[in-house]
Amino acid sequence: MEIFQLLKNKQAVIFELDNVLFPEKDYLLQVYYLFAQFIEYAEQKEAQPIVAFMRSAYEQSGSDGLFEKTAAQFKIDPKYQYNFDLLHQNARLPLKLLLFQEMLKFLQELVVNRIKIFIVTAGNPEQQLNKIKQTEWNGLEQYLTVYFADELKQTKAEIFQNVLSINNISAEQALVIGANNFDEAQSRLSNLPYIESLKIYK
Known part of the structure; x- marks a missing residue:
């Protein structure tokens, strides 16, 4: 080499x-997965469509404004912005970053x-x-x-x-x-x- x-x-x-x-996306996509799981538990909204939407939105236009886009799409209370941001800082990932x-x-x-x-x-x-x-x-x-x-x-x-x-x-x-x-x-x-x-x- x-x-x-x-x-x-x-x-x-x-x-x-x-x-x-x-790859930064390996971290962010796991954070999005965990957030969708949290919303499913807190608001009884199915996690899978949220994960799919967030992944697609991220791949199309990056992470900027992703919470707002997701909240608008699935009628998620803006108060959960705090949880979304906190997960970025302290999420325990399902899989290690490679x-x-x-x-x-x-x-x-x-x-x-x-x-x-x-x-x-x-x-x-x-x-x-x-x-x-x-x-x-x-x-x-x-x-x-x-x-x-x-x-x-x-x-x-x-x-x-x-x-x-x-x-x-x-x-x-x-x-x-x-x-x-x-x-x-x-x-x-x-x-x-x-x-x-x-x-x-x-």
Whole structure:
């Protein structure tokens, strides 16, 4: 895999979480399933059509406004927005989140080569931590150092600089792996080499 050529002389690799280490949808679809089950219990509305609707709406237009769309479709009381949001933060998933297979191999290669692994993730810290806790890391969790940008109230670029400074690593000795233009832009602000995760697992 050509990606390993990029690891030459590297001492650290910095990852985002969602859609880099695992598909974000694997988490969200399970949250939607649990919410539908909750509504079935609380309001005696059949869960299966709600799950099907939420999955379809998510696949068509993402997660924005999904509760409102679902509430309108099934006449769900707006008070349940609280439960919907809370589930995103503390849901106990029926199934563990699985790393992309190629990413698992890549992480294992980093450990073998004693390259430090950092996760710098944006978004609700409780939700992101909940994802991490329910991921099948295959023993890799002991090698991870995690930073939550929203909790620290810092930009990713600022955290990248802190990671380099604390670990006495130069920008040339690190690599950022992300999933979007924002991640790339934050890397460039820190003069860090960047690669899109798709190049690893596809």
